[in-house]
Amino acid sequence: MTEPKTPESAATTGPVKKHGRDGKSGATIYDIAKVAGVNPSTVSRALSKPGRVSAKTQKLIEDAAAELHYQVNPFARALPTGRTSTFGLIVADITNPTFFDIIRGAGTTATARDYTLVLADAAESAVTELTTARRMMATVDGLILASPRMDDDDIRALARDKPVVVINREVDGVPCVVPDVNKGISEAVRSLAANGHRKVAYVAGPAQSWMSARRWDGVRSACEWSKLDAVRLESTKPTVDGGRQSARAVVASGASAVLTYNDLLAIGLMQELQAAGVVVPDQISIVGFDDIFGADFTTPPLTTVRSPLGECGSGAATILLDRLAGAGGETAGTLSVETELVLRGSSGRLIVAR
Amino acid sequence: MTEPKTPESAATTGPVKKHGRDGKSGATIYDIAKVAGVNPSTVSRALSKPGRVSAKTQKLIEDAAAELHYQVNPFARALPTGRTSTFGLIVADITNPTFFDIIRGAGTTATARDYTLVLADAAESAVTELTTARRMMATVDGLILASPRMDDDDIRALARDKPVVVINREVDGVPCVVPDVNKGISEAVRSLAANGHRKVAYVAGPAQSWMSARRWDGVRSACEWSKLDAVRLESTKPTVDGGRQSARAVVASGASAVLTYNDLLAIGLMQELQAAGVVVPDQISIVGFDDIFGADFTTPPLTTVRSPLGECGSGAATILLDRLAGAGGETAGTLSVETELVLRGSSGRLIVAR
């Protein structure tokens, strides 16, 4: 091998310092170009556009890159192209275990497709959420919003800028991933009816929650079908504490079976009822939603309508990544994932006290 | 106001297109410069170096920036400076609820200080962990490793490159945040001793877990002090399932009280014992570690040695951010956070069967 081009000469006093390695870490395509004896742009092409350069030049460059432990500088790449190989996930509340599986699903899919996941928490505030989303938009290729609290219009505005996928809510014109509650709910209601229950209460979630409305719809229509009474009760907040506070209303309602907006409410409710001497499920059956982590820690373990949250996360990530890969001209349909009843101990035959 | 400098003239046929707004979103400092009638570099200074420009120029520029809804392009800034306003958090296993609070703590601190958190999961693999860490290093200013599985040397190697903080493990030469188990453990053991227990079992975690070793040390020495027998049992994995599997060994050990490496093990153990007809805490007291989400869902609710995980997360983030802000010459000490006993229903007086 003869020294290709510009050797170390000319390094006398000229102001030529362009692209000089100053001891810092990281080789650049200029270093590779020097080693391989080609032009930097050729290196760039070899490394990003397959088939654009001849096989032997390709090999030459790849070898040099390997030898130098080359790693692209993501910023340098993002600057002219705008592509960042990163997407954001904003969850309504990191505290809420519902999102754990979503985060995991999205994270796994991201890594599998060589993307980086940036996570942010909206702390249940629509304002924080929007601010965070706006800030993120600058650094990501796309965004996933899990149970967003902001307006439909805000979401659509974001979606006009870069691909956005919504989880747990349907927004017109934006691709969504939503658990289809009907199957799980009708299984649950049928099971309750079969066990002798005649009146079912639904403890609702936050008033502005899209999903809570869907679930109530599902419960009402399933009850209608099974000829059961359905009554809707409000809750203060969708947490264990909120569940405790709803116990009084539940008892007052005279229902013998309760479905709650989520598992947290169900767990709190069960704790409070048991503390008051109510036997679950003999006197009251309780069914939650989501099958979150810990739903089976209770005694009796919680019966719940499982939403495949991990699947929602990975599904949303897949949709997003596909859009980023393709020209992005796909339709904005809704991906619906199945829910199912997980029958555990907190629901069962009604034992009428006499 | 008169039109400052270069008006729209000269836009005839010259190849002058530099920094032209091409309809894309986002104003640049060049746009601001034009509006404010100053040089781009002055805009840059006004926006990043406080006090470098005169008050009135500053105002002029800020107004223009506000009017144009200017937002810095993080990539353009990162390219020459290397600063990204981003740090990474790698957790050993996203599935494990222990990390939920850590993520939240770190996330909150990050946002509070205008940093972005990038999350990654190592899926309990030392190799994945190291790969992920290496890849992240290119895009972040610093790194937090929560319960890392990789070698001390690998961690130190990473730390040589950029600031690294470790949670739940002590590594020489690297700043660490570790819960000090002793206070919580001695409270637990004293409580057990006071309740008539004479023999305590410790169900250990993964063999290579630094923290499991610390906890066993703590249990042993606390038992010695309180004149109790201590026996160590191994577990298959630190999960609910692992806890179930350890039940047999626990019973065989003859201990009347058990501390487990973590809450998951404790919960599984309790479920299995109860299924076998053992009454908790009358016949066996169970104490977990961490006070994870759901630890109080069980019946009886779990007594546990709480580690302030959220504090660990935010503490680590604070250390990291302080280092990034300061020249980074601080010592690499260990930040120790206090643990405490959370006395719930799963531990109590030993009722000797007769």
Add this chain to the structure above:
DNA sequence: ATCCATTTGTCAACCGGTTGCCAATAATTG
């Protein structure tokens, strides 16, 4: 050997900020 159609590599102009150096201006002092 000549000419045309491809393939492959080079040039140079970006992407949007940052920063060292220097000149112009303003403030301070004699």
Add this chain to the structure above:
DNA sequence: CAATTATTGGCAACCGGTTGACAAATGGAT
């Protein structure tokens, strides 16, 4: 009022890749 010093703003060269335009080299067909 002149001389000196402290501020402030401008110029231009980066950071490290990407990409359109174009020329050189290669190959095939005549």
